[in-house]
Amino acid sequence: MPGGPTRRMALVSAVTVAGLLTGCGSVPEETAAPAGAPTTSSTSPAPSSPPATPSPTATPFPKAKNGTKLRACRDAKCEVLVSDGRTITLDARWGLAPVAVSVEDDSVTFHVVTASGMQATMSEQTPDQGGPSTINDVSFEVLAVKGKKAVIKITH
Template structure:
């Protein structure tokens, strides 16, 4: 009887394993930190701050007399910087108890007013260099003075 030939499978398996190990090794370019190469920024750096803007006006917005103090608008007389989602209580003199900034974007300012038995909403287009756009909401006037990205300068006046 003849002796069986050696089986090629163990040699092939060893060769494939060696090739896989070598393929997984690669040289890092000089000057690059391999530990930081795949790292992602920290959560603090990746997420914008939440809440109303408390900083100074953007480069295209004039300073607001009342800054970001939305409480100054309770009597329907103020000049403030606003962003979408801002809202404030009003004293109800004009039938509006709560004012909400629905949107601030390239299309202007969207807003709503709520009171007992009343719901008002409107949209002002961005100012075009002429007279600023206005919206009368139940006896007080909302004026859109300027828009810069997601921040707007608006005034309320009786």
């Protein structure tokens, strides 16, 4: 047969290519949806999107043990929520006049006057500064700051 092996080779090649195309996800004509109709395929799952990356969650603002009761600080032992412009009065035995508190720019500043008249400012205190600031054996520590409010801890 003249041209027999070549003709058979071409036919085998055509069948192989058709089989490869079908295996690569092409939809057979009899299952294709009409133009404009939504298409679904029972042979291949819908492409899945990668799982959503959770957005970083902000650490919740802690509750102060003594709430907003600044009088709890008279004995130099309290944890309170203060806002900008508040004043904390300590008992006279601590030798400090009322402490003015400024809260801004994610930090707290304490303005203090000692019984001897010395003025001290503990500026821009933050929760991550490595510990409290101390004057007359009274320590002032910032636990959290948000906007114009802060949770502070006073100890002796």
